[in-house]
Amino acid sequence: MKSEPSDVSIDDLSKLPDQSVAWYGVRNYQARNFMRDQMRVGDGVLFYHSNCKEPGIAGIAQVSSTAYPDATQFDQNNKYFDPKATQETPRWFNVDVKLIKKIALISLDELRHHPELERMRTLQRGNRLSITPLDPSEWEFITEHLIK
DNA sequence: GCCAACGTTGGC
DNA sequence: GCCAACGTTGGC
Numbered sequence: 001m002k003s004e005p006s007d008v009s010i011d012d013l014s015k016l017p018d019q020s021v022a023w024y025g026v027r028n029y030q031a032r033n034f035m036r037d038q039m040r041v042g043d044g045v046l047f048y049h050s051n052c053k054e055p056g057i058a059g060i061a062q063v064s065s066t067a068y069p070d071a072t073q074f075d076q077n078n079k080y081f082d083p084k085a086t087q088e089t090p091r092w093f094n095v096d097v098k099l100i101k102k103i104a105l106i107s108l109d110e111l112r113h114h115p116e117l118e119r120m121r122t123l124q125r126g127n128r129l130s131i132t133p134l135d136p137s138e139w140e141f142i143t144e145h146l147i148k
Numbered sequence: 149g150c151c152a153a154c155g156t157t158g159g160c
Numbered sequence: 161g162c163c164a165a166c167g168t169t170g171g172c
Contacts, residue, residue: 002158027156028167051158108159126165128157 001061001097002050002122002130010047010058010102019099020064023131024072025080026094031131036067036093044139045097048122049105050130056107060143064098106146116141 001023003009013021026032045061069090072080085091111117121132 004158030167055159128166130157 001045002048004051005049005058006052009049010099013047013059013061013097013099014102020096022071023094023097024070026070026130027080027082027092028129031129032093034131034133035095038133039063039067039095041066044134044143046134046139046142047097047099054105054107056105056109056111057103057142057146058105059102060100060147061097062100063095065096067093067095070094103147106142110146114141114146 005012007025008021013019023035026035041063043063045063046057047059047061049055049058069087070080070092072078073082073085073090073092074087075081080092082091108123111120111123117123117138120134120138121127121129
């Protein structure tokens with residue numbers, strides 16, 4: 001799951017109550033569907049810093065709630081406000097994500113050097129989805145071999 | 149349903 | 161700041 005550290009960084013997450021955050025602001029249907037239809041409480045999450053000086057995996061987290069309507073879609077003053085969403089028929093959903101641990105950054109450059117990860121969705125050319133599923137073998141490789 | 153125009157993402 | 165890639169919008 002990608003987050004821009006200027007918005008919510010791994011250190012921001014570590015300071016939040018319960019080290020947990022609502023994954024608000026997703027406005028892409030495919031990414032929304034991953035949260036709404038596929039994520040389960042306890043699923044592992046790689047917390048990825050994007051659109052920043054050092055992009056890469058900054059921490060390990062887990063899904064800590066099932067999906068529920070993203071509150072920002074109803075807030076006229078929020079940049080994620082969606083005039084087409086209503087309380088009765090919300091359009092956007094988010095899960096909560098809870099920090100497990102911050103790790104030494106695994107840079108995008110390093111990720112690209114491991115053949116075990118060459119099919120990883122988020123590394124594919126042209127991929128812009130902020131949320132992508134991981135193959136269990138990719139999760140295993142990263143958590144067992146790339147965390148110092 | 150097509151598709152041009154436009155907006156966004158995100159690495160570099 | 162550039163720009164490739166891709167998603168969304170809306171006229172027709």
